[in-house]
Amino acid sequence: MRRWGMVIDLDRCTGCGACMAACHQENNLTAAGPEQTRRDRAFHWLKMLPTESRLGDEVMTRYLPQPCFQCDNPPCVRVCPVHATYLNHEGIVGQVYARCIGCRYCMAACPYNAKVFNWFEPEWPGDMKRKANPDVSLRPKGVVEKCTFCHHRINRAKEEARVEGRDVRDGDVIPACAENCPTQAIAFGDLNDPRSRVSQLVSGPRVFRLQEDLGTEPKVFYLAEKE
């Protein structure tokens, strides 16, 4: 059984925002506009969290790209009254838009603020809809949405492997954020495969997760900076 996970190397991340933009384009997100953005209703499935700290004279700034952490123990799933969000057999926290009633309990439960709500009918002005990625559905107004680890890409990789009569190999699945990272800071793969790149990275000394004490068991790991 696979268990998909992501490792983000903060030693490599420059905070350029390419992952945010790639996610936006890949998953057919639309812009919320200036007014809604001011009300903190812009939706990014992947956000950039700036953190700052001082070490003596020196200031350290760090940018954490933050997708949905696809927790093994997801608080959002427990509170959903209609089973619109669930943990699938490969460890991805799914969101079934057709079931979602927009109550936003899951958003309140998520300690990482990873989910976003469609407050308004998504706007595709002019010819914009022509660029929509045909692999990803468009969401209606009134549902909660979130990062899926680009599960359409996982399905495509599985399909290709099946046609070629082989198993999915490490590196076959690359989410859009990882694919467009200029410094290859994002690795993706099967945490249950000890030879996968992510498994090797998470066994290193630089690994940490956000708010581990909550017991949510995120499957997105960060690697701290090297000295």
Added chain:
Amino acid sequence: MALRGPGLVSEVESVCGLCPGACGLTVRLVDGLPVGLKGNPNHPLNRGGLCPVGLAGLDILYAPNRLRHPLRKHAQGEFRQVEWEEALGEISEKLKGIGTAENRGSAAMICGEPSSLFQDLAAQFMGWLGSPHLACTGQGNVLPFTLTQGLREVPAFDWSGADLVLSLGLDLFEDGPAPLHAASALIGARQTQDRARLLHAGSRCSLSASKADQFVAIHPGTHGALALGIAHVLVREGRYDSRFVTAHTYGFEDGRQDGEERLGFRRLLLERYYPDRVAQICGCPAAAIVRLARRFAQASRPLAIAGGEAAEGSNATCNIMAAHSLNALMGSFDKAGGVLNKPSIPLSPLPRVGGCDGEPSLFESAQGGGLLGTDPLEALSQAVSDGSPRLEVLFVIGDDPVGSRPGGSRVVQALRGIPTVIALTPFLDETCDEADWVLPTPVPLEQWEDATTPPFSALAVLGISRPVTGPLHSSRHAGDVLLDLSSRVAPEGASLPWGHYSDYLKDRLEGLSESGQGALISGSFEESWRRFLEDRGWRFRQHQGMDDFWSGILKQSGWWSPARPQGEGGQLFDTPSGRYEFFSQKLYRELLDRWGGLASSADAQQALGRARESLGLQGQVDELCLPHHEPPHLVGRGDLTLVPFRPITARGRLGTASAMVMEMFGHSVLSGWQPWAELSPETARRLDLEEGDLIGLQTISGQIEAEVRIRPGAASEAVHLPLGLGRIQAPGAETLKANPLNIVLDSRDPLSGALSLSSTRVQVRLVRRRPHGGPPPHLSGGEA
């Protein structure tokens, strides 16, 4: 949604073309319609990955507010839609009068297209019109390299070969000429090779500062002083390359110049730029300077590079000269990881057309504001107000001279003084308001695209691609417009010899095909790199003949070749002494010529003194021609200095046409769609401001409003404002009038004439407290 047909997926290679970064990208198409972009991992510059603006390419392609038809301004000042035939017909009638003897040189062109192939065609067109007045903007400040190395263009910095890069003010990963190239070279290699170190000094905690192994926060405009402080430690501790300094530099030791005493760089450093004094100038601890210097000296291939805010102040030239002197002290020239000649692309030579060789361009006239350089738009304003030369027609291609600089009203006056102004652009910008004709050009992905080596890059790259999709609107490539005009104006045989821009490109590439140099972009980057190293002569042919090369280069979307050292010293230094000049003889001559020094030493000293006074310089007389610290010259009122910067989301001119880019405009400070002002925690406390408060920034030329973002690491007397918000905006943002350039006062570097963006004093006042439920404050106190 449009019906798509069977849903066949294909991929083609292309080039980005939205900024000078020249990244390669792959377009995903479904039934021929582009639906996705990703970075091309085989491209030698970006090696996979795209920046947010590059990823917005499809937003820009499909933007609803693109210009759809040619426009003509009518007597009442309103635009009316016209057909191309009418527009080109009338413009060519105007041009017919230009070629005549009495009207020679009455046409001018401002070209902001980053591609040097397009600039070559623009020069051909102007030459054919018999006018030398062509300005290609965005060339960077070449003067420091002219004074020290005798170069006519900015050299290449081989940062991927260096094991330590010291960046003074240049935000390599955000505002540099090629941020993805810098990121893949300096950061992407972190796990595979020895870690390349990055040291950064600047007044803002930028993306590069956040990635640096050491970040030193300094006052705005003191980058040169910091470089000299580092140089002091290198010299005092004997940690410099004395062999190189003795053999290849001029002016290090005290000496005589035309029979007079001349202060040497060594003594200047030792006497005046000791760490305690520099620390006072820069506002950083003296220990940090010593630490920077020692780290710099310990590297085996150190490289210093200045840019960004260091190159945008009133003391830009001095800052860059000071930073460059570190390369001279370490002998980082003409070797891997050092300063190299700008790599050349062996294109076919251009045919000789027209005849205005040697005629001076109005854009280079001495009225442009600097001693040894000019600001082309200032020169244009002067020329129009003097009526000499008398201009009839001005083309503005891919540039927005009104909206992209402070003091736009002067440019507006100039444009109003020219009878026919023709703007070629895909979106209406501020310059269009003053144009008589606005001709829509395509955006990348729907036009022939060529992207040449970005500034500072040590790789010769020519990205080239055909249109990925047909033009969505009635737009025409600027090159095709120029060629069309040429064929309408001239009788057969006397027009430019190409039918279309693609013919021109193919013609130029013949030289590249025949040279046998370099390679098409293909295979894995590592593989081709190894091949280059194995085959140091790199003379393998990958193609048979031009047609084969042409189809190959279009398929692979480009060609590249690494720059290589040419053999010690030599060609790099084209100065009077034939060496790297700490003491610039060119500058010395110019100052004496202009301010009349005679033979005796007292006269020369007096002349230098007069020069110093009239240029408004504050350095001491004996250090004027040496790298030295010029205190920044500030204008206006207020106790803070306005330091504008360009976030990565502001790359190129067109990025903000994407709603996504606008929404993540300030992604690094959790802001979107609006400008923000970065203040240091100390300044915010002093002014009683909090994160998210709305403040007004007032200078004597106007006021804008911005939300406060508190950034540790920012200089305490600076307020940093992002550039990039202007007329070209995604729908929904029309009400924003937030171009910080509107409040920047017109000021320039007296030596190069380049505009100074960070010389304006500003006053800050609270407009409104952060509303409840506003943007969340930063996380703070992370584990360090």
